[in-house]
Amino acid sequence: MPNTVKVSLRIPVGLAERMEKLIESGLYSNRSEIIKAALREYLLKEERKLKEESENRWILKTVEPILAEDWESEDDEFWDNYKGAEV
Helix, strand or coil: CCCCCCCCCCCCCHHHHHHHHHCCCCCCCCEHHHHHHHHHHHHHHHHHHHHHHHHHHHHHHHHHHHHHHCCCCHHHHHHHHCCCCCC
């Protein structure tokens, strides 16, 4: 069983030209290397984003009941009628 999969795609001419410049500069040896590097970076970014969103949901689930309880508390009754500084 092969450990790679062939994927065909079409890209704008401008992107292909930019890829060729990277190859000519010696930074990459071919288009496949550029595409794999870009895809790896994109997937890592998306995974970090999903992890952060998951952590944020956990924090909200933890903090939300505490905030709701505090919001409904009578301890803050003073602020219900507070008019602010007179000008």
